[in-house]
Each structure stands twice: as C-alpha cells, then as structure tokens.
Amino acid sequence: MQAPDELREVVETSLAELELDGSLGALTEPMRYALAGGGKRIRPVLCLAVCEAAGGRVEDALRAATALELVHTFSLVHDDLPALDDDDERRGRPSLHVAFGEAVALLAGDALLTEAFGLAARCERPEIARELARATLGMIGGQHLDVTGADVPLDALHRLKTGRLLAAAVGLGLWSAGVPEPQQEPWRTFGEELGVLFQAIDDVLDGDGYAAELGADGARRLALDTAGRARERLQGLDADTTVLEELVDGLAVRTV
Amino acid sequence: MQAPDELREVVETSLAELELDGSLGALTEPMRYALAGGGKRIRPVLCLAVCEAAGGRVEDALRAATALELVHTFSLVHDDLPALDDDDERRGRPSLHVAFGEAVALLAGDALLTEAFGLAARCERPEIARELARATLGMIGGQHLDVTGADVPLDALHRLKTGRLLAAAVGLGLWSAGVPEPQQEPWRTFGEELGVLFQAIDDVLDGDGYAAELGADGARRLALDTAGRARERLQGLDADTTVLEELVDGLAVRTV
Numbered sequence: 001m002q003a004p005d006e007l008r009e010v011v012e013t014s015l016a017e018l019e020l021d022g023s024l025g026a027l028t029e030p031m032r033y034a035l036a037g038g039g040k041r042i043r044p045v046l047c048l049a050v051c052e053a054a055g056g057r058v059e060d061a062l063r064a065a066t067a068l069e070l071v072h073t074f075s076l077v078h079d080d081l082p083a084l085d086d087d088d089e090r091r092g093r094p095s096l097h098v099a100f101g102e103a104v105a106l107l108a109g110d111a112l113l114t115e116a117f118g119l120a121a122r123c124e125r126p127e128i129a130r131e132l133a134r135a136t137l138g139m140i141g142g143q144h145l146d147v148t149g150a151d152v153p154l155d156a157l158h159r160l161k162t163g164r165l166l167a168a169a170v171g172l173g174l175w176s177a178g179v180p181e182p183q184q185e186p187w188r189t190f191g192e193e194l195g196v197l198f199q200a201i202d203d204v205l206d207g208d209g210y211a212a213e214l215g216a217d218g219a220r221r222l223a224l225d226t227a228g229r230a231r232e233r234l235q236g237l238d239a240d241t242t243v244l245e246e247l248v249d250g251l252a253v254r255t256v
Numbered sequence: 257m258q259a260p261d262e263l264r265e266v267v268e269t270s271l272a273e274l275e276l277d278g279s280l281g282a283l284t285e286p287m288r289y290a291l292a293g294g295g296k297r298i299r300p301v302l303c304l305a306v307c308e309a310a311g312g313r314v315e316d317a318l319r320a321a322t323a324l325e326l327v328h329t330f331s332l333v334h335d336d337l338p339a340l341d342d343d344d345e346r347r348g349r350p351s352l353h354v355a356f357g358e359a360v361a362l363l364a365g366d367a368l369l370t371e372a373f374g375l376a377a378r379c380e381r382p383e384i385a386r387e388l389a390r391a392t393l394g395m396i397g398g399q400h401l402d403v404t405g406a407d408v409p410l411d412a413l414h415r416l417k418t419g420r421l422l423a424a425a426v427g428l429g430l431w432s433a434g435v436p437e438p439q440q441e442p443w444r445t446f447g448e449e450l451g452v453l454f455q456a457i458d459d460v461l462d463g464d465g466y467a468a469e470l471g472a473d474g475a476r477r478l479a480l481d482t483a484g485r486a487r488e489r490l491q492g493l494d495a496d497t498t499v500l501e502e503l504v505d506g507l508a509v510r511t512v
Contacts, residue, residue, distance in 0.1 A: 021393035023416055027400040078366060081339075083358035102339035103403045106362070110334060111396045113366065117373035118389030121382060129385060133374030137277035140367045144283040147359045160279055 001052055001243050004045055004250060010058060011044040014066045020115060030100040030108040031115075034073050037091045042198065042251070043169040044069045049243045050173025050187065061176035063119050064128050068169055070116035071136050075143070075165075077109035084147060125175045131168055138164030154213055155196070162202070163195035170194070190233035190244075197226040197251050205255070227252040257308055257499050260301055260506060266314060267300040270322045276371060286356040286364040287371075290329050293347045298454065298507070299324045299425040305499045306429025306443065317432035319375050320384050324425055326372035327392050331399070331421075333365040340403060381431045387424055394420030410469055411452070418458070419451035426450070446489035446500075453482040453507050461511070483508040 002010070015035050020028045044065035051061035080087040080095040081102060088098050097105035113136070120129035142160025145152055170191030174184045200223035203209030210219040230248045234241040258266070271291050276284045300321035307317035336343040336351040337358060344354050353361035369392070376385035398416025401408055426447030430440045456479035459465030466475040486504045490497040 021390060021397070023390075023394040023397040023420070025397050025401065026404070026406070027397055074366075078362060081362065083337075083339075083362050104400065106334060106337065106339050107396055107400050107403070110330075110365075110369065111393060113369060114373075114389055114392045114396065117370075117376075118386065118393070120373075121377065121385035121389055126377060126382065129377035130374065133370055133377055134277060134279075136370045137367060137374070138279040140363055140370065141277070141279040141281050141283060144360065144363050145281065147363070148282070150282070164279070 001240060002048075002058060003243060004049065004246055007045045007048045007058065007243075008041050010048065010062070011041045011065060011069065014044075014062055015069060018066060018115075020111075021118070024111055027104070027108055027111055030096055030104050031112055033099060034077050034096050034108060034112065035070075037073075037076075037093060039091060040254075040256075041069060042247075043072055043165055046166065046169040046194070046244075046247060047173040047176070049247060050170050051177045053237075053239050053241050053244055054174055054177035054179050054187065055239070056173075056177030060178075061173050063123050064132075064172040064176050065169075067116040067119040067123075067128075067132055068165065068172060070112050070119065071132065071139075072165060074109045074112035074116065075139060077105055077112065079143065081105060081109075084143070123176070125178075127175045128172055131171045131175065135164040135168035135171075154209060158199045158209070159192075159195065162199050163192065166195040166198055167191040186233065186237055190230055190237075193226050193230035193233060194248065194251070197223055197230060197248070200226060201251060201254055223252060257496060258304075258314060259499060260305065260502055263301045263304045263314065263499075264297050266304065266318065267297045267321060267325065270300075270318055271325060274322060274371075276367075277374070280367055283360070283364055283367055286352055286360050287368055289355060290333050290352050290364060290368065291326075293329075293332075293349060295328075295347060296510070296512075297325060298503075299328055299421055302422065302425040302450070302500075302503060303429040303432070305503060306426050307433045309493075309495050309497050309500055310430055310433035310435050310443065311495070312429075312433030316434075317429050319379050320388075320428040320432050321425075323372040323375040323379075323384075323388060324421065324428060326368050326375065327388065327395075328421060330365045330368035330372065331395060333361055333368065335399065337361060337365075340399070379432070381434075383431045384428050387427045387431065391420040391424035391427075410465060414455045414465065415448075415451065418455050419448065422451040422454055423447040442489065442493055446486055446493075449482050449486035449489060450504065450507070453479055453486060453504070456482060457507060457510060479508060 047065040048058050048061050077096045079085050087095050120132045138160045145157050200210050200219050203211040204219045227248050234244050303321040304314050304317050333352045335341050337353055343351050376388045394416045401413050456466050456475050459467040460475045483504050490500050
C-alpha cells in the first residue's frame with residue numbers, strides 16, 4: 001500500500017509525462033502551465049488509494065485518476081475566466097487568462113476537458129468514461145446554480161459543484177479495481193461523506209459557504225462529525241483502508 | 257438507403273429527443289437553444305450515410321452522429337464568445353451569450369462537449385470516443401492557430417479547424433458499421449477530400465480563406481476539382497455510395 005504522499009508523486013509524474021495531442025501545437029504550453037500549478041491532487045490520489053484498497057493496483061487506476069485531474073484543472077481554468085469568477089490568481093500564480101489571454105485560456109480549458117475524455121476512452125472499463133461524464137455534468141450544473149444565484153440549499157449546491165467529482169474519484173477507483181457494481185455501495189457512501197468533509201473545511205478556510213451559514217466553529221464541527229462518519233464507513237469495509245483513513249485525517253486538519 | 261433529407265430528419269429527431277443529464281437543471285435551456293439552431297447537420301448526416309453505405313444500419317451510428325453534432329455545437333457556442341470571434345448572431349438568431357449571458361454560454365458549451373463524450377462512451381466501439389476526442393483536439397488546435405494568427409498555410413489550418421471533425425464523421429460511421437481498420441483507408445481518403453470541398457465552398461460564401469487566397473473563381477474551381485476527386489474515391493469503393501454522391505453534389509452547390 002502506498003502512502004498518500006507517494007500516490008501524490010505518482011500523480012505528479014503522470015501529469016508531467018502526460019502526452020498531449022500533437023495537433024494542439026503551442027496550445028500545450030498553457031495547458032501544461034495549468035496542470036503544473038500544484039494543488040493537493042486530492043481527486044486522483046483518492047482514486048488511486050480506493051483502487052489499491054479495493055484490491056487493484058495503482059497503475060490500474062492511473063489513467064482514470066489523471067483524467068479526473070484534467071477535468072478538475074479544466075474547471076479551474078474556466079471558473080477563473082472574467083465571465084465567471086474573474087480570478088486573477090490561482091495558487092499564487094497568475095491565472096491562465098492573465099498569463100496567456102482570455103481566448104487561449106478558454107481553448108486550453110476546452111482541450112484539457114477533451115484530453116480527459118480521450119484518456120478515459122482508453123481505460124479498459126467503459127463505465128469509467130460514463131461516470132466521468134456524469135460527474136463533470138453534475139459539477140457544471142453546480143457551477144451554473146452558483147453563477148446564476150439560484151435559490152438552492154447549500155448542501156445541494158456543494159453536492160454538485162465539488163461533491164460529484166470527489167464521488168467520481170471513489171467510483172473510478174472502484175471500476176479500475178474491477179469491483180462489481182452491487183459491491184460498490186458502501187464505498188460510495190464513504191465518498192459522499194468525504195465530499196461534505198472536503199467542502200466544510202474549504203468553507204472554513206475561505207470563510208464562506210458552510211462557515212457563513214453555520215459560523216466557523218459550526219462548520220468545523222460539521223467537518224469533524226463528517227470525518228468521524230467517513231472513518232466509520234471505512235471500518236465497515238472488508239479491506240485494508242489505512243491509507244484512506246490517512247486521507248480523511250489529512251482532509252480534516254488541512255490548512256490550505 | 258435513406259436520402260440525405262431523411263437522414264437529416266433522423267438527426268433532428270435525435271437532437272430534439274436527446275436526454276440531457278438531470279443535474280444540469282436550468283442549463284439545459286441554453287443547451288437546447290444552441291442545439292435547435294438548425295444548421296445543415298452535415299457531420300451527423302455524413303456519419304449516418306457512411307455507416308449505411310458501409311453495410312451498417314442508420315441506428316447503429318445514431319449515438320456517434322449525435323455526439324458529433326454536440327461537439328460541433330459546443331464549438332460554435334464557444335467560438336461566438338467575445339473572447340474569441342465575438343459574434344452576436346448565429347443562423348439568424350442571437351448567439352448564445354447574447355441570449356443568455358456570457359457565463360451561461362461558457363458553461364453550456366462545456367456541458368455540450370461533456371454530453372458528447374457521455375454519448376460516445378455509450379457507443380459499443382471504444383474507438384468512437386477515442387476518435388471523437390482526437391478530432392475535437394485537432395479542431396481546438398486549429399482554432400488556436402486561427403486566434404493567435406500563427407503563420408501556417410491555409411490548408412493546414414483548415415485541415416484542423418474544420419477538416420478533423422468532418423473526417424471523424426466518416427471515421428465514426430465506419431466504426432459504427434463495424435468496418436475493420438485496415439479496410440477504412442479508402443473511405444477516409446474520401447473524407448479528406450470532402451473536408452477541402454466543404455471549406456472551399458464555405459470560403460466562397462464568406463469571401464475569406466481560399467476565396468481571399470485564390471479569388472472567388474479560384475476557390476470555386478478548387479471546390480469543383482475536389483468534388484470530382486471525392487466522387488472518384490466513392491466510385492472506387494465496393495459499396496452503394498449513391499447517397500454519399502448526393503451529399504458531395506449538395507456540398508458542391510450549396511449557397512448557405
């Protein structure tokens with residue numbers, strides 16, 4: 001079993017060595033800029049860890065995990081655009097449209113999303129591309145609710161906007177490990193708890209969302225309760241889930 | 257064998273009845289607005305016609321054909337955005353960002369692209385999603401060349417920007433009909449000629465590209481020569497290609 005930090009290294013290597021389509025030409029430069037932005041790589045690490053815990057090998061899930069990170073990166077590039085969140089910075093660097101212009105950022109995001117599905121289409125299980133597409137649509141639907149200020153409960157919004165891709169990290173790990181659908185349910189319940197945990201801490205750090213609704217202490221309490229439930233879900237599984245428990249603990253105490 | 261107009265009806269019905277992911281919520285409205293914009297549906301009709309000519313059934317290629325039109329529609333929505341071509345009209349109606357705002361148009365484009373790959377992932381042959389991804393990347397690479405004003409020959413630009421998706425229409429029709437890869441080559445050569453034909457006429461109608469380079473008459477001559485070669489390619493195939501010949505003739509004389 002590989003520890004979270006080792007899995008993160010595997011992901012970084014896969015992203016650094018990722019072959020991009022030859023006809024993209026100079027567009028690969030902004031794409032690599034976006035991919036090299038660091039970040040916690042939570043989704044691909046979770047995907048690899050679930051695969052290994054469920055009896056697969058890390059390399060079985062590497063394409064799916066990389067595709068997930070491509071989708072996540074695409075979403076950051078487009079969300080930062082002036083038409084959406086209009087963020088000039090991303091992880092301490094100029095965001096993509098600031099560094100390369102808006103037209104290039106738009107196209108680079110489109111290309112990252114397409115590369116993700118190109119990778120997913122080269123995974124052995126067709127369910128992987130299908131689940132990745134559904135999760136991406138959920139994420140986009142959530143972003144649309146957010147942007148249009150629709151009157152929906154905060155947890156419904158989060159379940160789409162961040163929850164769907166995190167849940168897909170678990171799902172893609174399971175398909176990669178060859179876990180049949182009827183046995184996936186308890187793992188997926190864990191993934192849902194993890195989504196809430198991730199978002200609650202995110203909101204504490206950003207001072208919005210749950211932190212605005214429940215206060216910082218309330219949001220932190222929600223995170224701790226959810227982390228406890230996530231750990232319980234793991235303990236109920238007939239599998240070595242020590243690495244996944246480490247991931248839960250890491251998410252619960254993260255400060256960035 | 258169904259005539260081009262009948263195939264177009266099949267495509268319109270498929271687009272009108274297309275199920276969009278439930279979590280997209282109100283974002284489905286601008287997506288349907290974009291899809292209902294009419295247009296010649298050349299790519300999906302070509303895909304269905306190739307499938308039928310190559311011995312398959314129209315319904316075998318319907319998902320792939322619909323996915324192609326979704327990719328094409330996504331590209332129009334994003335290309336019209338202020339950051340790219342900044343077009344306020346599309347097919348006689350306000351373009352999507354004029355009708356729904358820039359944020360929604362951006363997200364609707366992303367969702368159309370994702371729905372395309374969701375559909376492709378439900379096709380029987382995994383090659384379909386792979387080829388669709390490669391063709392989409394080529395198209396995006398071409399748009400990037402165009403936007404950045406890179407110094408590349410016009411035909412290289414067109415081969416990417418419009419040629420790749422037209423070529424994929426042929427490719428996806430072949431995979432859908434179950435034509436093995438070694439036997440696809442002559443069909444694919446036809447697809448390349450068709451791409452040049454399409455673009456030459458497009459440029460005659462818009463007064464740019466080949467028409468700017470060769471003059472309107474020069475571009476029209478290029479189109480007629482290419483149509484002739486496309487017909488020759490068809491006649492060299494051991495298949496009933498009457499519908500495809502009709503498509504070539506239709507493209508060669510089109511005025512919109």
